[in-house]
Amino acid sequence: MLEALLKFELLRNTFYTGLLVGLIAPLLGTFIVVRRQSMIADGLSHVTLAGLAFGLFMQKKYTLLMFTPFHTGIAFSIIGALIIENLRDVYKAFQEIAIPIILSMGVGLSIVFIALADGINTNIFSYLFGSVAAVSRSDLYLIITISLFVLIMIFALYQKLFALSFDEEFAKVSGIQAKLIHFIFILMTALVISASIRIVGVLLVSALMTLPVATSMRVAKSFKQTIIYSIIYGEIAVILGLISGYYFEIPPGGTIVIVSSLLLGLTLLYNKVKFKVALKKDDHYAA
Amino acid sequence: MSKPIISVKNVLHRYDQQNVLEHINFDILKGSFVGLVGPNGSGKTTLIKLILGIEKLQKGQIFAFDHPIQKFKNKGRISYVSQKSNSFNRGFPATVKEVVSMGIISNQLSKKKKYEQIIHALTQVNMEHYLNRNIGDLSGGQQQRIFIARAIVSQPELLILDEPTVGVDSENVQHFYQLLSKLNKKLGITLVLVSHDIGAITTYVTDLLCLNKSIHYHGNPGDFENMPDEQRSTLYGHQIHTITHDH
Numbered sequence: 289m290l291e292a293l294l295k296f297e298l299l300r301n302t303f304y305t306g307l308l309v310g311l312i313a314p315l316l317g318t319f320i321v322v323r324r325q326s327m328i329a330d331g332l333s334h335v336t337l338a339g340l341a342f343g344l345f346m347q348k349k350y351t352l353l354m355f356t357p358f359h360t361g362i363a364f365s366i367i368g369a370l371i372i373e374n375l376r377d378v379y380k381a382f383q384e385i386a387i388p389i390i391l392s393m394g395v396g397l398s399i400v401f402i403a404l405a406d407g408i409n410t411n412i413f414s415y416l417f418g419s420v421a422a423v424s425r426s427d428l429y430l431i432i433t434i435s436l437f438v439l440i441m442i443f444a445l446y447q448k449l450f451a452l453s454f455d456e457e458f459a460k461v462s463g464i465q466a467k468l469i470h471f472i473f474i475l476m477t478a479l480v481i482s483a484s485i486r487i488v489g490v491l492l493v494s495a496l497m498t499l500p501v502a503t504s505m506r507v508a509k510s511f512k513q514t515i516i517y518s519i520i521y522g523e524i525a526v527i528l529g530l531i532s533g534y535y536f537e538i539p540p541g542g543t544i545v546i547v548s549s550l551l552l553g554l555t556l557l558y559n560k561v562k563f564k565v566a567l568k569k570d571d572h573y574a575a
Numbered sequence: 576m577s578k579p580i581i582s583v584k585n586v587l588h589r590y591d592q593q594n595v596l597e598h599i600n601f602d603i604l605k606g607s608f609v610g611l612v613g614p615n616g617s618g619k620t621t622l623i624k625l626i627l628g629i630e631k632l633q634k635g636q637i638f639a640f641d642h643p644i645q646k647f648k649n650k651g652r653i654s655y656v657s658q659k660s661n662s663f664n665r666g667f668p669a670t671v672k673e674v675v676s677m678g679i680i681s682n683q684l685s686k687k688k689k690y691e692q693i694i695h696a697l698t699q700v701n702m703e704h705y706l707n708r709n710i711g712d713l714s715g716g717q718q719q720r721i722f723i724a725r726a727i728v729s730q731p732e733l734l735i736l737d738e739p740t741v742g743v744d745s746e747n748v749q750h751f752y753q754l755l756s757k758l759n760k761k762l763g764i765t766l767v768l769v770s771h772d773i774g775a776i777t778t779y780v781t782d783l784l785c786l787n788k789s790i791h792y793h794g795n796p797g798d799f800e801n802m803p804d805e806q807r808s809t810l811y812g813h814q815i816h817t818i819t820h821d822h
């Protein structure tokens with residue numbers, strides 16, 4: 289793999305992208321999970337798919353085009369995010385209703401554009417499940433920009449995002465501009481999803497944003513720790529997943545999620561054993 | 576006499592087709608400890624949300640520190656413990672320290688200064704030993720104290736508490752009222768306490784406000800205590816409450 293990494297630029301780009309995505313997806317994912325909005329990633333990824341299919345269709349029709357499917361994917365994802373924010377405003381008491389609406393719109397549009405672009409081909413396949421050799425140099429630059437934007441924003445808005453996620457009413461009373469921050473947050477989510485899709489694919493983006501967080505919450509003691517551990521779990525999953533995907537010629541979406549699930553399983557098992565051991569110790573004192 | 580920090584003038588509020596507040600006029604004076612009482616659904620939470628600016632003012636005017644509420648920028652001068660504080664997501668991975676730090680408005684404080692403020696606030700509510708505990712692992716009453724610590728950590732001038740003693744056992748309720756009294760007298764924080772428990776709070780508050788859609792009594796708690804029962808229950812609003820259910 290090392291040799292191949294040095295030799296093939298596409299592979300190298302994918303690896304860098306993987307490292308970035310393994311950082312920003314669980315980072316943002318932590319906020320998404322504690323807000324109980326895990327489904328948002330699924331909704332937006334399917335809208336992104338529609339954008340990708342639209343891009344493929346346009347490429348096919350007008351061969352020389354300034355923008356790639358990656359760009360149209362990002363654009364659709366952002367539009368989807370705006371629609372979700374709007375629907376959340378309209379249906380205040382059932383905010384989760386926005387997700388199935390946006391998800392089905394995404395799938396519907398995808399079907400239309402895929403059919404127009406002449407059906408399922410390898411390109412679509414790689415968008416659905418991820419690919420180890422799909423990241424061009426310009427894609428990589430865009431993904432680096434997205435990652436920098438997300439890191440800076442989270443760093444600058446950390447306290448406000450945290451307060452809003454925990455208790456929106458209190459945050460509003462203390463003068464936090466909830467609407468603006470929600471908007472920036474959903475915008476970041478849209479960007480991270482479109483960046484992650486190159487690696488893990490449309491169907492498994494939400495897994496990369498939630499599985500490492502679910503694992504991390506079982507061991508972390510504070511919110512900060514939850515973020516740090518979920519990034520560590522995310523990076524391990526991406527690195528091991530990309531390497532094994534490359535060797536076994538499996539789309540990395542599959543391998544990354546399997547590694548993530550194994551990490552979750554091991555962590556749960558470890559917690560159980562630790563608890564049992566501690567109980568036994570107590571027995572000892574009692575006797 | 577001290578000047579009003581909150582002034583409510585001719586406020587009317589309706590949800591759907593029904594007025595829930597009408598003809599509301601009163602002032603909250605600096606340094607006072609106001610008890611706001613009334614039966615379920617009498618509009619207490621709505622009135623408070625209007626004062627806090629999280630419910631949009633429909634009719635009338637509210638002034639906070641001489642600014643119209645729509646233009647008032649809070650910046651920590653008014654703080655709040657909500658009726659629903661306890662209903663946060665219990666699995667939320669946050670420590671007591673992180674929760675209290677949400678109440679710190681200024682981001683120009685050094686880490687050390689922030690830490691000192693957090694410890695100080697937790698000491699006020701006797702919870703300083705719980706600094707690194709997970710908020711979800713505490714009992715309901717303990718959590719309530721943490722939310723008070725969060726509300727006072729930035730040293731607000733006005734603290735509004737919406738039924739903060741729900742789920743706190745009776746012995747601790749007494750401690751709790753004493754704590755509020757201490758915040759009011761020692762730190763000079765103006766307090767508004769919403770409660771059903773009119774009997775328990777009259778010994779602590781300096782002003783009593785009875786609300787049931789409109790204000791039925793505003794004045795000294797001692798005078799209210801000395802009225803005949805019948806008159807009191809009219810003022811408290813129970814009878815009005817029964818009539819509205821009679822259709």
Ligand SMILES: Nc1ncnc2c1ncn2[C@@H]1O[C@H](COP(=O)(O)OP(=O)(O)OP(=O)(O)O)[C@@H](O)[C@H]1O
Nearest residue numbers: 590591595613614615616617618619620621622658
């Ligand atoms: N968001 C809302 N939409 C419609 N009606 C509402 C809403 N919030 C409150 N109400 C109605 O307004 C009235 C006053 O409610 P409010 O919550 O202010 O009462 P409260 O005095 O705080 O009651 P409690 O003692 O039960 O907390 C009630 O009749 C309630 O049904």
Ligand SMILES: [Mg+2]
Nearest residue numbers: 619620658737
């Ligand atoms: Mg209420």
